[in-house]
Amino acid sequence: MSVAAIKYDAGVSRWEPNARGRLEQAAMDLYVERGFEQTTVAEIASRAGLTERTFFRYFSDKREVLFWGAASLQEILVNTITDAPGGTSPIAAVAAAIEVAGTLFQEGRERSRARQAVIEANPELKERELIKLAALAAAMAEALRGRGVRDPVASLAAEAGIAVLKISFDEWVAILGDDDLPQRMRAAFSELRAVTAG
């Protein structure tokens, strides 16, 4: 739905449209402005023209605003693994999925940066990020099992992939200029191969 459509609808419909989007925007703005802890849910809701109660109808908790998008990322990773050509090795399928994720992050570069800065500044948010990454690993392992890969190979390949994702992403975010994230990921995978061979 376009912005024009939103304007059109205002006053016609009972409420402003896109409540979830407004809440998300308000939350991000406030988290960036004053930090996560210093922002209350009441403030977020108020800035979005809604009430606290409504915030909690859209997001299970204050942290989830920054993470609900992980669901679609998970879907992409799983599909990439599932759709990999037969005969692709587990680690190659995982690597392909991780690189697709890398491409996506690269597209929304500034957004990724801002988001990561907020998360990095708060331990509670780091916890949430880690559990989302763990969920991604679990989902990838499950997708591998769906291809006939057994444990512990499936789990190990998935965990290795997440390790590469984390490390590459952190480096990429820390770098000032813009360099290629998927390429950095490929390099990390080959480093990992050398390291474990150690």
Place this chain on the structure above:
Amino acid sequence: MSVAAIKYDAGVSRWEPNARGRLEQAAMDLYVERGFEQTTVAEIASRAGLTERTFFRYFSDKREVLFWGAASLQEILVNTITDAPGGTSPIAAVAAAIEVAGTLFQEGRERSRARQAVIEANPELKERELIKLAALAAAMAEALRGRGVRDPVASLAAEAGIAVLKISFDEWVAILGDDDLPQRMRAAFSELRAVTAG
């Protein structure tokens, strides 16, 4: 310290000794009996003969009761890596550290089991566990850097070690009989080598 000793001390000192230990014990008991969420800090404190406020003086939050022991584990991992003979490869140093941890878990087997059951049953606790594991990985990476290992090798080796720890530990906990955790960890490391070799 035995119950008898506690009785002896009562009345001599102003308070029962070992407040922290009593809080920890009370918390574990309650978490096992009714689950983490269904237990209030007030109940824990009351069972330990203390107040809520005192609980928060010993533990930064309700979850930390189950995790404050991670500090000494981290120390052990770091020391093992630091003290590894010169010329030991990064992954070998990490493997050695992880196996030491495995030995420790094995000694307190029932305790590990009970604890893990509580954690597994609650997402908040899983989050906390993950961030502790991430802290362990970061500390091991730092110890490797202290040996002259550069990034991303140091980080990758540390993350790989944590992945092996996690997966082996989970399997070991799930198994009914008692089998050897360090040995399981060695096996997982060699699986990982095969997996990343693709």
Place this chain on the structure above:
DNA sequence: TACATTGATGTCAGCGAATGACATCGCCGC
């Protein structure tokens, strides 16, 4: 047209985690 239903939001009350400020009072060194 009238009426029932539905769905997104609001209102209100309340619990429990966490924190700051200040009080208490044995213990220990001087």
Place this chain on the structure above:
DNA sequence: GCGGCGATGTCATTCGCTGACATCAATGTA
């Protein structure tokens, strides 16, 4: 014996989060 210290208690408060119920436009249906 006195004065400070340290472990604990008391009190008040903020904030995240939840359940129960109310509101009211839109939509469907007789």
